[in-house]
Amino acid sequence: MTIFQVAPGKTLGIGGGKNLLYRPAGTSSGPGSTTLSGIPGLAGWWDASSYAGILTSGGATAAGWNTAVGGVADKSGNNRPLAPFFGAGSGIAPQATPRLNGILGGVGRSTVVPPGALPSSGQLLPVMDPDQGLRLPVQTFGAALPWTWFLVWSRPNWRQGGSTAPVTLLTFGGVPVVQMDSSAGSGRLILFPGASQTIVSGVTLTRRHTHTLVLTYASGSGVNVWLDGTQVATGATNAAGSGGLATFLHDTTSGGGAQCWFHEAAWWTSALTGSNITTLLSYATRWITGARRGINMLVNGQSNAVLGYQDGAWHLMALGVAWYVGALAYNVVGTPSTTLLGGEGLYQATGDPFNGSFLADPNNGSAPSTWALGADGTGAQSYVTSQAAAELADVAAIFWPWSESDSGKSYSEKATFFTAQQRYIALMRGWVGQSASAVPWLLWNAIPFQYFTPEPGNQMIRESCYDQTQASGQNAWIVLPQTSDSISRSATGNADGTWTDANTDAIHRSAPDNLRFGQRAAIGAAKAILASSRGDVFSAIPSGVAAIGGPFISHVYQQSGTVYIVTVTHDAGTDLVIPQQAANGFGWSLMDGGSVASPGTLIAAVSCVYVSSTKVKVTFASAPSHAAGSLLLFYPYGGMNLGANSGATAIGRGLVGTTNAVSDNYSTIVQPAGWDIGNQLGSSWSANLPLAATTYGVAVSTTP
Numbered sequence: 001m002t003i004f005q006v007a008p009g010k011t012l013g014i015g016g017g018k019n020l021l022y023r024p025a026g027t028s029s030g031p032g033s034t035t036l037s038g039i040p041g042l043a044g045w046w047d048a049s050s051y052a053g054i055l056t057s058g059g060a061t062a063a064g065w066n067t068a069v070g071g072v073a074d075k076s077g078n079n080r081p082l083a084p085f086f087g088a089g090s091g092i093a094p095q096a097t098p099r100l101n102g103i104l105g106g107v108g109r110s111t112v113v114p115p116g117a118l119p120s121s122g123q124l125l126p127v128m129d130p131d132q133g134l135r136l137p138v139q140t141f142g143a144a145l146p147w148t149w150f151l152v153w154s155r156p157n158w159r160q161g162g163s164t165a166p167v168t169l170l171t172f173g174g175v176p177v178v179q180m181d182s183s184a185g186s187g188r189l190i191l192f193p194g195a196s197q198t199i200v201s202g203v204t205l206t207r208r209h210t211h212t213l214v215l216t217y218a219s220g221s222g223v224n225v226w227l228d229g230t231q232v233a234t235g236a237t238n239a240a241g242s243g244g245l246a247t248f249l250h251d252t253t254s255g256g257g258a259q260c261w262f263h264e265a266a267w268w269t270s271a272l273t274g275s276n277i278t279t280l281l282s283y284a285t286r287w288i289t290g291a292r293r294g295i296n297m298l299v300n301g302q303s304n305a306v307l308g309y310q311d312g313a314w315h316l317m318a319l320g321v322a323w324y325v326g327a328l329a330y331n332v333v334g335t336p337s338t339t340l341l342g343g344e345g346l347y348q349a350t351g352d353p354f355n356g357s358f359l360a361d362p363n364n365g366s367a368p369s370t371w372a373l374g375a376d377g378t379g380a381q382s383y384v385t386s387q388a389a390a391e392l393a394d395v396a397a398i399f400w401p402w403s404e405s406d407s408g409k410s411y412s413e414k415a416t417f418f419t420a421q422q423r424y425i426a427l428m429r430g431w432v433g434q435s436a437s438a439v440p441w442l443l444w445n446a447i448p449f450q451y452f453t454p455e456p457g458n459q460m461i462r463e464s465c466y467d468q469t470q471a472s473g474q475n476a477w478i479v480l481p482q483t484s485d486s487i488s489r490s491a492t493g494n495a496d497g498t499w500t501d502a503n504t505d506a507i508h509r510s511a512p513d514n515l516r517f518g519q520r521a522a523i524g525a526a527k528a529i530l531a532s533s534r535g536d537v538f539s540a541i542p543s544g545v546a547a548i549g550g551p552f553i554s555h556v557y558q559q560s561g562t563v564y565i566v567t568v569t570h571d572a573g574t575d576l577v578i579p580q581q582a583a584n585g586f587g588w589s590l591m592d593g594g595s596v597a598s599p600g601t602l603i604a605a606v607s608c609v610y611v612s613s614t615k616v617k618v619t620f621a622s623a624p625s626h627a628a629g630s631l632l633l634f635y636p637y638g639g640m641n642l643g644a645n646s647g648a649t650a651i652g653r654g655l656v657g658t659t660n661a662v663s664d665n666y667s668t669i670v671q672p673a674g675w676d677i678g679n680q681l682g683s684s685w686s687a688n689l690p691l692a693a694t695t696y697g698v699a700v701s702t703t704p
């Protein structure tokens with residue numbers, strides 16, 4: 001068992017002094033038997049749950065996920081592979097796609113894949129190819145001979161692209177054998193639609209789902225149907241006539257693709273009965289069936305949030321969250337000019353050149369808990385509340401990647417800012433019609449932002465965000481524990497970890513860093529969503545998989561006036577890495593006296609040396625004048641300057657560049673079966689995780 005943490009060092013309580021635990025998730029999606037080979041008459045069996053069942057265009061077994069599909073291998077031993085089918089369309093091969101149903105995958109193609117492509121207005125991810133299916137090209141089926149068919153599929157969304165036509169699951173020649181309603185219908189399952197159709201009673205298929213379907217036919221006894229193991233039709237009329245070739249998930253017309261994922265199918269040359277049906281239905285329980293969930297991330301922020309959206313970072317984050325929680329669909333709610341507005345603060349900052357704000361401070365001394373929306377907040381409200389009810393119901397979290405204008409606020413505004421944050425998030429949750437317990441509030445350790453007076457403003461924001469994670473009833477989480485390991489949008493990184501900045505856009509994060517933020521934030525976001533009971537097929541993240549987003553400082557020992565031994569607690573890593581300029585002490589500051597509200601002298605570090613898998617030795621430029629009890633260690637302090645080049649000194653020695661943070665070794669950790677995100681979503685998802693930023697600073701001890 002493992003303890004859930006809300007934030008570094010904070011466990012998630014469930015009342016009565018108890019902490020929330022989770023158990024490791026299983027490595028299979030169900031208890032079903034492992035084979036269909038023992039059922040007599042098996043003529044074809046196609047299983048796309050693993051890439052081992054996928055063929056390349058040359059007929060070889062696929063080497064991994066996300067590869068082009070040339071066919072689905074026949075496991076029956078009869079060498080009858082399925083081939084991709086297109087009614088017209090692009091003819092672009094489907095993809096071997098992981099984790100569509102628990103740790104089991106399937107075949108299909110999303111035409112919009114972030115960050116390289118983002119959905120257009122009205123599109124919901126994944127946007128499935130509208131003209132793609134699979135065909136068995138070697139056998140004719142109809143009403144003349146008996147048969148049994150087994151099919152497993154997942155539908156991630158209603159049909160997109162303008163068509164509201166029914167979705168055909170199986171076709172013989174040009175004859176639809178079984179269809180289901182799409183957005184224009186009422187969720188019906190229909191056999192042989194047309195003059196001789198049978199509407200299966202008691203069945204309502206939801207927008208998003210996974211189902212198993214068994215159809216048997218024998219002359220004189222009609223068609224019997226089982227959906228998810230329950231018989232739902234008996235003796236229905238077979239109107240296939242002479243039929244033709246069997247096609248899955250396509251009606252064989254141009255644009256007639258089902259826009260569904262294919263998981264598995266099998267065919268027998270007889271109408272199975274009795275114990276053989278029982279065996280088949282038992283096997284089918286390996287698939288998790290029924291209604292499935294989509295994950296919508298509502299994002300609200302300022303200019304860096306705008307650029308993060310345009311870079312594809314927040315859609316990438318939503319993709320990662322869906323992967324972690326096992327959701328079938330994902331999307332971002334919010335766009336530039338609606339919930340993402342450059343420069344605009346939570347409320348108006350002193351001297352702020354921008355006129356807008358999300359909340360309106362009437363400047364009459366009233367409590368922030370009573371403030372109305374500002375013009376920006378009103379626009380955001382209008383956009384969010386205009387979304388379809390189904391999309392609002394899918395909002396699984398609200399993410400605030402912002403700090404910019406608010407970094408100009410003074411430290412003395414902390415109490416006001418804290419209450420204003422709670423006021424605005426309560427209003428946002430009201431827009432989506434969901435409670436705090438159902439929709440976690442996702443925050444970050446604010447990015448360094450050189451605007452107004454950054455150190456006290458950034459420090460105040462970081463503390464306020466952390467305090468929200470400790471506040472009762474807020475369901476707030478820090479999902480990006482470290483953002484200072486980044487460079488500006490006008491900077492170029494060098495091989496040694498230094499960088500050169502043209503200073504044309506020093507206040508915004510680079511596109512590669514935004515993408516890294518989106519990928520890393522998915523870890524903590526998924527944990528928050530799972531803790532809020534908003535997962536899909538997974539209810540927990542297993543041991544060995546990152547759940548916080550990196551290691552955090554748990555102890556600081558003063559070995560001498562200038563030397564400090566820092567102990568960290570790992571998330572899922574097992575060792576520490578001190579890359580590039582991190583060895584020169586970048587990021588570390590020792591506050592000599594004072595407090596976070598009234599900072600003392602900040603002493604910069606000059607080196608950071610590996611000691612053990614959980615310890616580093618940090619050496620500072622000079623010894624402090626105060627005793628250990630009056631010292632605080634920061635990594636980094638406030639808005640440490642990332643706007644200067646690598647020669648910056650003193651408190652300007654921030655975490656310069658994307659390779660200069662002390663990190664763990666997470667990229668080298670062997671993951672539990674089915675949980676290797678780098679193998680499944682791409683190598684950029686497999687990275688070491690940086691040491692979390694400090695908030696109030698870490699007290700220095702004279703005890704090792």
